[in-house]
Amino acid sequence: MSNYAIGLVIVMYLAMLFVLAYFAEKNPRGKWTNNPYVYTLSLAVYCTAWTYYGSVGIASRSGISFLAIYLGPVIALPLWIVIMRKVIRISKQHKISSIADFISMRYGNNRSLGALVTITCLMAVIPYISLQLKAVSETFSLMSSENSYVSSGFLDDSTFYIALLIAVFVAFYGTLSTDTSQHKKGIIATVAFESILKLVFFLVIGVYVTYVLFDGTTDLYQKASNFVNFDQLTQLGGLENGFNWLFTICLSFFAIFLLPRQFHVAVVENDNERYLKKAIWLFPLYLLLFNVFVIFIAWAGNIGLPNGVNHDYYSLLLPLKEGNTALALMVFIGGFTAVISMIVVATLALSTMVSNNVVIPYGFIKTLVEGNPEENTKRIKNLRRVAIFMLIIIAYFFYVTFSAQLSLYSIGLISFVMISQLAPSFFLGLTWRRGTAKGAEIGILVGLAIVFYTLLLPIISQVVMPNVKFVEEGLFGYSWLRPAQLFGLDYLTPESNAFLWSMAANTLSFVTFSLRTKGNYRERNYAEMFVNHENYENLQEGAFIWKGEAYVADIKRLLSRFLGEDRTNRALRLFNRKYNIAETEEKADARLINFSEKLLTGSIGGASAKILLSSVSKETPISLVEVLNILEENKETKANNKLLIEKSEQLSAMAHQLKDANEELRLQDKMKDEFLDTVAHELKTPVTSIKAASEVLVDEDMPTELRKQFLENINRDTDRLDTLIRNILDLEKLSNDRTELDIRIHNINKTIKKAIKGVEQIAAKKEVKIKFKGSEKVEIPYDEDRILQVLTNLLSNSLKFTEPRNGTIKIDLEDQGSAFAVVVEDNGRGIPQEDQGFIFEKFYQSKNQNIKKPQGSGLGLAICKKIIEGHKGKIWVDKTFDKGARLVFTLPKNDEEKNIDSG
Amino acid sequence: MDDEPNIVMSLEYAFKKKDFGVFIARDGTEALDIAERERPNIILLDIMMPQMDGYETLKLIRENKELVDTKVVFLSAKSKEKDIEKGMQMGADGYMTKPFSIKKVISDVEEMIK
Numbered sequence A: 001m002s003n004y005a006i007g008l009v010i011v012m013y014l015a016m017l018f019v020l021a022y023f024a025e026k027n028p029r030g031k032w033t034n035n036p037y038v039y040t041l042s043l044a045v046y047c048t049a050w051t052y053y054g055s056v057g058i059a060s061r062s063g064i065s066f067l068a069i070y071l072g073p074v075i076a077l078p079l080w081i082v083i084m085r086k087v088i089r090i091s092k093q094h095k096i097s098s099i100a101d102f103i104s105m106r107y108g109n110n111r112s113l114g115a116l117v118t119i120t121c122l123m124a125v126i127p128y129i130s131l132q133l134k135a136v137s138e139t140f141s142l143m144s145s146e147n148s149y150v151s152s153g154f155l156d157d158s159t160f161y162i163a164l165l166i167a168v169f170v171a172f173y174g175t176l177s178t179d180t181s182q183h184k185k186g187i188i189a190t191v192a193f194e195s196i197l198k199l200v201f202f203l204v205i206g207v208y209v210t211y212v213l214f215d216g217t218t219d220l221y222q223k224a225s226n227f228v229n230f231d232q233l234t235q236l237g238g239l240e241n242g243f244n245w246l247f248t249i250c251l252s253f254f255a256i257f258l259l260p261r262q263f264h265v266a267v268v269e270n271d272n273e274r275y276l277k278k279a280i281w282l283f284p285l286y287l288l289l290f291n292v293f294v295i296f297i298a299w300a301g302n303i304g305l306p307n308g309v310n311h312d313y314y315s316l317l318l319p320l321k322e323g324n325t326a327l328a329l330m331v332f333i334g335g336f337t338a339v340i341s342m343i344v345v346a347t348l349a350l351s352t353m354v355s356n357n358v359v360i361p362y363g364f365i366k367t368l369v370e371g372n373p374e375e376n377t378k379r380i381k382n383l384r385r386v387a388i389f390m391l392i393i394i395a396y397f398f399y400v401t402f403s404a405q406l407s408l409y410s411i412g413l414i415s416f417v418m419i420s421q422l423a424p425s426f427f428l429g430l431t432w433r434r435g436t437a438k439g440a441e442i443g444i445l446v447g448l449a450i451v452f453y454t455l456l457l458p459i460i461s462q463v464v465m466p467n468v469k470f471v472e473e474g475l476f477g478y479s480w481l482r483p484a485q486l487f488g489l490d491y492l493t494p495e496s497n498a499f500l501w502s503m504a505a506n507t508l509s510f511v512t513f514s515l516r517t518k519g520n521y522r523e524r525n526y527a528e529m530f531v532n533h534e535n536y537e538n539l540q541e542g543a544f545i546w547k548g549e550a551y552v553a554d555i556k557r558l559l560s561r562f563l564g565e566d567r568t569n570r571a572l573r574l575f576n577r578k579y580n581i582a583e584t585e586e587k588a589d590a591r592l593i594n595f596s597e598k599l600l601t602g603s604i605g606g607a608s609a610k611i612l613l614s615s616v617s618k619e620t621p622i623s624l625v626e627v628l629n630i631l632e633e634n635k636e637t638k639a640n641n642k643l644l645i646e647k648s649e650q651l652s653a654m655a656h657q658l659k660d661a662n663e664e665l666r667l668q669d670k671m672k673d674e675f676l677d678t679v680a681h682e683l684k685t686p687v688t689s690i691k692a693a694s695e696v697l698v699d700e701d702m703p704t705e706l707r708k709q710f711l712e713n714i715n716r717d718t719d720r721l722d723t724l725i726r727n728i729l730d731l732e733k734l735s736n737d738r739t740e741l742d743i744r745i746h747n748i749n750k751t752i753k754k755a756i757k758g759v760e761q762i763a764a765k766k767e768v769k770i771k772f773k774g775s776e777k778v779e780i781p782y783d784e785d786r787i788l789q790v791l792t793n794l795l796s797n798s799l800k801f802t803e804p805r806n807g808t809i810k811i812d813l814e815d816q817g818s819a820f821a822v823v824v825e826d827n828g829r830g831i832p833q834e835d836q837g838f839i840f841e842k843f844y845q846s847k848n849q850n851i852k853k854p855q856g857s858g859l860g861l862a863i864c865k866k867i868i869e870g871h872k873g874k875i876w877v878d879k880t881f882d883k884g885a886r887l888v889f890t891l892p893k894n895d896e897e898k899n900i901d902s903g
Numbered sequence B: 001m002d003d004e005p006n007i008v009m010s011l012e013y014a015f016k017k018k019d020f021g022v023f024i025a026r027d028g029t030e031a032l033d034i035a036e037r038e039r040p041n042i043i044l045l046d047i048m049m050p051q052m053d054g055y056e057t058l059k060l061i062r063e064n065k066e067l068v069d070t071k072v073v074f075l076s077a078k079s080k081e082k083d084i085e086k087g088m089q090m091g092a093d094g095y096m097t098k099p100f101s102i103k104k105v106i107s108d109v110e111e112m113i114k
Helices: A003-026 A034-044 A049-094 A098-107 A113-145 A158-174 A185-213 A216-224 A230-234 A239-258 A258-268 A273-292 A294-304 A311-321 A325-370 A373-405 A409-433 A436-466 A483-488 A494-516 A522-530 A533-543 A551-564 A563-577 A589-606 A606-615 A624-697 A706-737 A748-766 A785-799 A860-870 B004-016 B028-038 B054-063 B079-089 B102-112
Strands: A548-550 A616-618 A745-749 A769-772 A777-781 A808-815 A819-826 A874-879 A884-890 B042-046 B070-078 B094-097
Touching: A003 A158, A003 A185, A003 A325, A034 A185, A034 A273, A034 A325, A049 A098, A049 A113, A049 A258, A049 A273, A049 A294, A049 A311, A049 A325, A049 A409, A049 A533, A049 A551, A049 A589, A098 A113, A098 A258, A098 A325, A098 A409, A098 A606, A113 A158, A113 A258, A113 A325, A113 A373, A113 A409, A113 A436, A113 A606, A158 A185, A158 A325, A158 A373, A185 A273, A185 A294, A185 A325, A185 A606, A216 A294, A239 A258, A239 A409, A239 A494, A239 A589, A239 A808, A258 A325, A294 A311, A294 A551, A294 A808, A311 A325, A325 A373, A325 A551, A325 A589, A373 A551, A373 B094, A409 A436, A409 A494, A409 A522, A409 A706, A436 A494, A522 A548, A548 A551, A551 A563, A551 A589, A551 A606, A563 A589, A589 A606, A589 A745, A606 A616, A606 A808, A624 A706, A624 B004, A624 B102, A706 A860, A706 B004, A745 A748, A748 A769, A748 A777, A748 A785, A748 A808, A777 A785, A777 A884, A785 A808, A785 A819, A785 A860, A785 A884, A860 A874, A860 A884, B004 B102, B028 B054, B042 B054, B042 B102, B054 B070, B054 B079, B070 B079, B070 B102, B079 B094, B094 B102
Parallel strands: A769 A808, B042 B070, B070 B094
Antiparallel strands: A548 A616, A745 A777, A808 A819, A819 A884, A874 A884
16 A cells, blocks of 8 residues: 555544544533443553554464463452552542552652652653554554655654644643543543454454464464474463563553553543443453454464564564455554554643643742633643643654664563552552652662663663673673573563562562651541541541641632632532531631642642642641541541431431321321210210100100100110110220130031021011022131121121112122132122222211211121121122122131130 | 101101191202292201201202291201301301200290291
8 A cells, every 4th residue: 555545544543533532522421431331441441552463473472471461450350440449439539630649649749759650650651652653653664565665764754743643632632621630531432442443453353364364273273383383382381481470460460550541541530430340341351352363363474474574563464465455454453543542541641640740840830820720721731732742752752762672562561560660659558558758759769770770771771882791791790680680580581570679679668668767747647548548538628637827718819720710619619518617717727728639639730739738828737646636536526427417317217206106196086086976976866866756755645656656766766776885885895805706616607597597587578588508518717606796797788788679698608728708799789989998997977977877887897897807807898899789708717726626 | 857767756746736837858958949849937957967968958048049038957966066166157047966855946946936
């Protein structure tokens, strides 16, 4: 392909990324950009050109050791989720926007430590970015058909322009907001998209090589096994090689936490802690898929490509050799996506660190304090943009100068070894509260010095002064000081050697100097907040200890310089509401200082925020003991408050219960009143009747016939009174459970027949038929008198409501398994639907209180219900029956077996 | 008017004895019917009746312009203060609680229609 065609493809691809980022920024809350899958895919920024090309190179030369770099993250992930959850929580609370901010904040917002971490990251990552540029440049020239073309300087080197285009992209989408802790949806969306592209493209070329160029994996294995060094390529090697494996795994384990770009995507851009749960299995799966075909492409390249080509680019060279330019272009684009996402996130993270941890706290801050909000925003953004361009340009020149000496794989490893120097202060800082800033600084410096001596010096000396012999002979001629074989360990790779000694010295220095220095109160304060994060999380601003004098007005003025008037007022209003502070309060307290620090941290970094706030306040130093005491106090107050809240909740729950109980009592009282009322009314009617009749009977002129009639009336009303009184007493007895039921085994058939016999006469008079076919002997336990009472009541009701001559009453017995059901059904006028639910209530009267029931005492069914319930049975109206009334009651077969006397 | 036949029977006997014209209604609707036709001087009304209660009946009687001169007396087992008050507020001319003395009922009625 011509250079212009490739260039066009690249420009088109970048334009597409711009559009994608634009849409993601436009809709920052959309579900396409806010989900655990995008989060996991953004983590895959771990897979760079190093993975895409370098792994194949390693696999072709030294076998499966490339896997170690991916095993680290896979092994780390279960632990990663635990640590990350803590790191994410801390970072969100303190508005941390980079690994440098995180480490410096842990050690009391230490300015110099933040700068040191930034410099370490720069040293580690700039070569890494160069490595990406190297890959772009080399694959570009492989794709290009104009082989005779030789670039004569950076101005006509296409890589330079590609680098600049990437810088424009980062500068545009990475600096939309000055607050660096704000999420950059556009960039993350493109990174996630590119993660899909690079994986899919790599899988496609893997399948192409394995199944199209060759006849599957077995074929490849057989052909590859003819090589002389095949055994070496497929085996793990001995114990010594095992150490190399171990160290490489450790290296990548640290890198997944500490690489600025990993910290950025995993922590700063994390929307939701729960995403971690998806990432824990999805990310290893991604890495696994990425590595499936590496070994096969490597073998295929060894078999099919001539010696002397660059092993790293087998995946590109294989399709090119077959003349499949389209496929080669796809591989090229895949590698390009891996490059872009790495450079984008890495420069974004680094530029934040450079501006917030180096430039602003060292010098630039004075200019900012004097500026107005608009100016400051512009300045901070420009500062970051300049940083982004500088970083990429420096990386470009690093590539031009050093790349000839290094393979992709070794630059990557050097970068990992450097970044690992942050491990002691990061991991121990999270768990060991005694770690101090001094310990961290010395540890990192010592570690870097050793990396420089063992790893970088040999490389630099090769370029700068190729004649100096100390690399082979050791410093001052001592062979145990040979950089790559320090202390005579000659079986380690240079990177493992450097890693082992630098980490050992780093950790030792960190621990030793932390124990020897005490750290000031601020350091201990933050150490507590980080190490025991769970305990202080709820305290929020209350976990920050500060004593001194500061005025709200000063702080407000300071904040508005960076956030603008509106945002400052809004933030302070929220703050006052959160802590119940009056708007008129003039003096600032520790909480406000901490709150303001956090607000500023996002824009200018923690160290600068601290410096700025101390410029508007007079801080009184406090002793370490005091810090710990106050912290403990605040924690207790919080705990006490929590306890109080719990207690008051309990109380209100109890009050609620009491209210309910009271309500229940009142209801019962009311029901009792109503009951008495109704009883009185029911009694009054026959009494009135009797009284009236006896009054008129006084009249002696009354005809005998009429006199007899009145006397009969009196008699009937007296009976009615009597029944009523008996029923009331009966019901009361049943309600109070005073009546012990006399439960024995009886034949229900016999009892039903007895009941029928009792009403036979009335039925005969009314010419109503009563049908019952009971033949089988059904023996169940019950109180016969009571059940007889129930049956009689039901039968009387049926008789009352059926028409003379046409009426039929039917009694059925049904076996329901655990109980027997007795069904009494008639073809009378039925029970109105609205009354069906209430007929078992005492003195039930239809809705209108003033309308009297047709007949009866109004207690019969209520008594029936009590009796059946006493037998642990049920009684109800069958609502489905519409040809009259059908009432059903059940009697359990095994009711209280213990109480039964057989007899 | 009352739905308790025994009470009605006694009242009917006693009033007829005193030469009153007596009409008996079983419920509110029947009572209204008879009242419109016969224009009685006085109606004795029970409150608790099937279908239409005493209050409702009284309301309809009061709405009927032709029955302006008709007096209405409640006979009821509802004997609480508030029940009596309610009955009087609805426009009854008298309220007698059960159990009542027939003699008293007759003398009160005679008093009212004098």
